[in-house]
Amino acid sequence: MGDPDMAQTGKQLFTTLDADGTLTVKIEDVAIPEPTGSQVLVKMEAAPINPSDLAILVGGADLDTAHYTPGKFVATVPEAVNAGSGARHGLKLPAGNEGAGTVIAAGDSDAAQALMGQRVSCVPGNAYSQYCVAEAAMCLPLGDHSAKDGASAFVNPMTALGFVESARMDGQDAILHTVGASNLGQMLTRICKEDGIGLVNIVRKAEQAELLTQMGASNVVNSSDDGFMQQLTSAIEDTGAFYGFDPIGGGRTVDTVFKAMEKVAVSQMTEYSRYGSNQLKRMFIYGRLDNSPTTLTPGYGFGWSLSGWLLFPFLQSAGTETVQRMRQRVRDTLTTTFASHYKAHVGLEEMLTKEAVTDYAGMKTGEKYLVTPWA
Amino acid sequence: MGDPDMAQTGKQLFTTLDADGTLTVKIEDVAIPEPTGSQVLVKMEAAPINPSDLAILVGGADLDTAHYTPGKFVATVPEAVNAGSGARHGLKLPAGNEGAGTVIAAGDSDAAQALMGQRVSCVPGNAYSQYCVAEAAMCLPLGDHSAKDGASAFVNPMTALGFVESARMDGQDAILHTVGASNLGQMLTRICKEDGIGLVNIVRKAEQAELLTQMGASNVVNSSDDGFMQQLTSAIEDTGAFYGFDPIGGGRTVDTVFKAMEKVAVSQMTEYSRYGSNQLKRMFIYGRLDNSPTTLTPGYGFGWSLSGWLLFPFLQSAGTETVQRMRQRVRDTLTTTFASHYKAHVGLEEMLTKEAVTDYAGMKTGEKYLVTPWA
Numbered sequence: 001m002g003d004p005d006m007a008q009t010g011k012q013l014f015t016t017l018d019a020d021g022t023l024t025v026k027i028e029d030v031a032i033p034e035p036t037g038s039q040v041l042v043k044m045e046a047a048p049i050n051p052s053d054l055a056i057l058v059g060g061a062d063l064d065t066a067h068y069t070p071g072k073f074v075a076t077v078p079e080a081v082n083a084g085s086g087a088r089h090g091l092k093l094p095a096g097n098e099g100a101g102t103v104i105a106a107g108d109s110d111a112a113q114a115l116m117g118q119r120v121s122c123v124p125g126n127a128y129s130q131y132c133v134a135e136a137a138m139c140l141p142l143g144d145h146s147a148k149d150g151a152s153a154f155v156n157p158m159t160a161l162g163f164v165e166s167a168r169m170d171g172q173d174a175i176l177h178t179v180g181a182s183n184l185g186q187m188l189t190r191i192c193k194e195d196g197i198g199l200v201n202i203v204r205k206a207e208q209a210e211l212l213t214q215m216g217a218s219n220v221v222n223s224s225d226d227g228f229m230q231q232l233t234s235a236i237e238d239t240g241a242f243y244g245f246d247p248i249g250g251g252r253t254v255d256t257v258f259k260a261m262e263k264v265a266v267s268q269m270t271e272y273s274r275y276g277s278n279q280l281k282r283m284f285i286y287g288r289l290d291n292s293p294t295t296l297t298p299g300y301g302f303g304w305s306l307s308g309w310l311l312f313p314f315l316q317s318a319g320t321e322t323v324q325r326m327r328q329r330v331r332d333t334l335t336t337t338f339a340s341h342y343k344a345h346v347g348l349e350e351m352l353t354k355e356a357v358t359d360y361a362g363m364k365t366g367e368k369y370l371v372t373p374w375a
Numbered sequence: 376m377g378d379p380d381m382a383q384t385g386k387q388l389f390t391t392l393d394a395d396g397t398l399t400v401k402i403e404d405v406a407i408p409e410p411t412g413s414q415v416l417v418k419m420e421a422a423p424i425n426p427s428d429l430a431i432l433v434g435g436a437d438l439d440t441a442h443y444t445p446g447k448f449v450a451t452v453p454e455a456v457n458a459g460s461g462a463r464h465g466l467k468l469p470a471g472n473e474g475a476g477t478v479i480a481a482g483d484s485d486a487a488q489a490l491m492g493q494r495v496s497c498v499p500g501n502a503y504s505q506y507c508v509a510e511a512a513m514c515l516p517l518g519d520h521s522a523k524d525g526a527s528a529f530v531n532p533m534t535a536l537g538f539v540e541s542a543r544m545d546g547q548d549a550i551l552h553t554v555g556a557s558n559l560g561q562m563l564t565r566i567c568k569e570d571g572i573g574l575v576n577i578v579r580k581a582e583q584a585e586l587l588t589q590m591g592a593s594n595v596v597n598s599s600d601d602g603f604m605q606q607l608t609s610a611i612e613d614t615g616a617f618y619g620f621d622p623i624g625g626g627r628t629v630d631t632v633f634k635a636m637e638k639v640a641v642s643q644m645t646e647y648s649r650y651g652s653n654q655l656k657r658m659f660i661y662g663r664l665d666n667s668p669t670t671l672t673p674g675y676g677f678g679w680s681l682s683g684w685l686l687f688p689f690l691q692s693a694g695t696e697t698v699q700r701m702r703q704r705v706r707d708t709l710t711t712t713f714a715s716h717y718k719a720h721v722g723l724e725e726m727l728t729k730e731a732v733t734d735y736a737g738m739k740t741g742e743k744y745l746v747t748p749w750a
Contacts, residue, residue: 056649084674087641088649249673266462274431274463278688285677294671298624298663299459302685308677313653 008032010130011348011373012094015056019089021082023061026072027348032131038109039133042120045147047099047127048340049351049360049369050155051247051287057095058361059085060291066357071349073357081291096127096371100142100150111136119145121153128348130373140331151370152183152340155311157330158323159286160187160338162314163245164197165322170282174198176236176244178253179289180220181208181365183340189217190337198239202232202257208365232260237267242279245309247287252295254283254306262300276301284309289363343367347375383407385505386723386748387469390431394464396457398436401447402723407506413484414508417495420522422474422502423715424726424735424744425530426622426662431470433736434460435666441732446724448732456666471502471746475517475525486511494520496528503723505748515706526745527558527715530686532705533698534661535562535713537689538620539572540697545657549573551611551619553628554664555595556583556740558715564592565712573614577607577632583740607635612642617654620684622662627670629658629681637675651676659684664738718742722750 009029016024035041049057059077066075077085100121106112120139124132142150167175175192179185180201192199193216201220203209212220219235221228236242242261246254258281265279281300286309296306315323330338343366346356351371360369384404391399410416424432434452441450452460475496481487495514499507517525542550550567554560555576567574568591576595578584587595594610596603611617617636621629633656640654656675661684671681690698705713718741721731726746735744 087644088647091647093647093649255668269462272463272466272468274468275685275687278685288673291673293630293673296669296671296681298666298668302661302683303688305680305682306671307680310650310653310677312650313678 012126012130013096013128013348013351014092015059015095016090016092017059017077017082017085017088019086021077021079023059023075023077024072025057025075025352027352030129033133035105035107035112035133037107038112038136039107040103040112040115040120040122040136040139041105042101042122042124042132042134042139043104044099044101044127044129044132044373045119046101046151047096047371047373048152048155048342049371050097050152051289051363052155053095053097054361054363055288056093058357063354063358063361066354068352068354068357071352073352073354094126094129096129097125098123098152098154099127099132099371100147100153101132103139106136109136115139115141118142119147119150121150123154128351128371128373130348140327142334145334148342148370149335149339152368153330153334153338156184156187156340157338158315158326159311160184160191161326161329162311162318163188164191164195165318165326166284166309166314167197167243170243172241172243174200174239174241174243176200176202176241176257178202178244178246178248178257179365180212180217181205182247183366183368184247186212186215187338189215193217194337198241200232200235200239200241200244204365229256229260232257233263236260237264243282245284245286247285248290249285249288250290250292250294254285254294255296257283258296258300258304265303273301276303278303280305282307286310340368341366342370345370345372345375347371348373350375387501387505388471388503388723388726389467390434390470391465391467392434392452392457392460392463394461396452396454398434398450398452399447400432400727402727408508410480410482410487410508412482413487413511414482415478415487415490415495415497415511415514416480417476417497417499417507417509417514418479419474419476419502419504419507419748420494421476421526422471422746422748423527423530423717424746425472425527426664426738427530428470428472429736429738430663431468433732438729438733438736441729443727443729443732446727448727448729469501469504471504472500473498473527473529474502474507474746475522475528476507478514481511484511490514490516493517494522494525496525498529503726503746503748505723515702517709520709523717523745524710524714527743528705528709528713531559531562531715532713533690533701534686535559535566536701536704537686537693538563539566539570540693540701541659541684541689542572542618545618547616547618549575549614549616549618551575551577551616551632553577553619553621553623553632554740555587555592556580557622558741558743559622561587561590562713564590568592569712573616575607575610575614575616575619579740604631604635607632608638611635612639618657620659620661622660623665624660624663625665625667625669629660629669630671632658633671633675633679640678648676651678653678655680657682661685715743716741717745720745720747720750722746723748725750
């Protein structure tokens, strides 16, 4: 770091929740870290705001009553939510799972040195920064791709591929996804089409259904339609999808899916059972777009399972070989299968304005933000 | 069946739910069936009313407005429940999973013939009858034990043993049970003590806690106590029980347990994670004492799994050898480890009186009914 032309500090976002429920999110100047061993220093160019980043960024705070000043906002987290956040009280935390930029310094390891000067996708955990230290093994060299192309090369692509890997490991050849038109949902649609995996896509709007149908998806059902339950049941019957993923978490989405799955399973039984079907119905909650409670009603017997699903534990259980294969596929088809789209680009200070925060905190389908930390 | 001394018909209970929500439960005279092949004919002497029998017996009906006549009651099932019961509309179904009696006729198979004249525990599915046909392979010869001793030798004992088998298969050495003082809970307490398995018992009353403590249980927590959450957390910490079983189903029991498990897991983490702990927290719903929705709130990350658990699918997956070992253990310790207690004995007609129905439909802990079909 002896280069006299190089800045000694960079801007970075921090989020702090105090015990009294005060959430402070602000940009600070921090010393540029020095990479060692297998680490690289990445000058960040772009980082997406994923739903998985929002929990720590806005954390259930009341954004309407928040106080916004340049490069900072202070909000109050309601007691009900704050009480469950004790583990982070007083901690000043970075944010931003992933992003892309150029490697400008590297530790001693061969893997780190090999990345010097390259543009990479990385998973530093503090991607809302001008400079990040990242593990070389988690970096994906982007070649001629732009930072924007590579900013979202990890979380959504690996999650969508992870769903398909999970399904295969569990002997399934069809998947249900409750937010078909999301960025991730579109990737999943392309993957399933390429791999010949059955897919039931649930969407909420006619234009989302249209979008997926144009992409070649065949089992798209719209939860706003009158005949939704009938459509959903037919789609499950067509595909045999008794295995699904949901990032909403709260409310009755999973319950509705279980009911439709059971309806199909019962229709295929030859004899009545008071316990419902023995068809195993599995759903995985991989996000919390809705923080209200998950509601499961009786009515689908005992042959069901609902689990949390997180990318990093999954990758650990999947093993290095599988992960490498998944990453290679992302790299090979970064701008086609795994293309991401952004509604807006914001600088670090701009991302903490009321207009931006309230917009991206709404997590509307297809309205992802990209943070460009030098803007 | 040519024996001229033998009756040609026997009494049997039937339950019918019509599409309009009318539930009719009545005793009828039916021809005594003839066992063939591997079947035996059992003259039934005793059959318990288990929670698992109640769904089909009273099925969410409004029992206060039911019409009771000798050997029959007619009740209305509310639309919300009835709508989910379409698969049984119009079916006239038997009831009573298990019971005990004496084998008075047998099919040709050696296994069936070997049981002739013996008192057996059996799982006929129509145990609220004077005569049942049962599979020989599912019969447990009772030797000198009474029918009362053997009436509940299958469902509760095999379920309690099944919990321990499930836990072991999943690499766990501790279990949590949300209704510690139930008949099944007491069996589980004795099994865990014998096998050195850690057990957290949740109870609702001081006298239930006292009962289990006298049995030698060491981690009994009372949900009515002010310090319940603290007690529960300590008990989970002591035992390492991140694996539990719940027959309540509805409400927040499972949610509360997950919260306590996560509290313990987070306290053992060295670093804060926005995603919660990676400690896998597993709960199984094996009954529906509460038919209200299951509520799961956010707050325990994504390292959790909630599944339905049913005895028969479990036994199928466990394999013959395991099942035989479990059954042998039940037989060996029928009146100690697997002893059942009954609040009342009722005949077939008496079990359909308002007094009896409203009492056993309440499913109060420790107040199990025994049906004695010749009374």
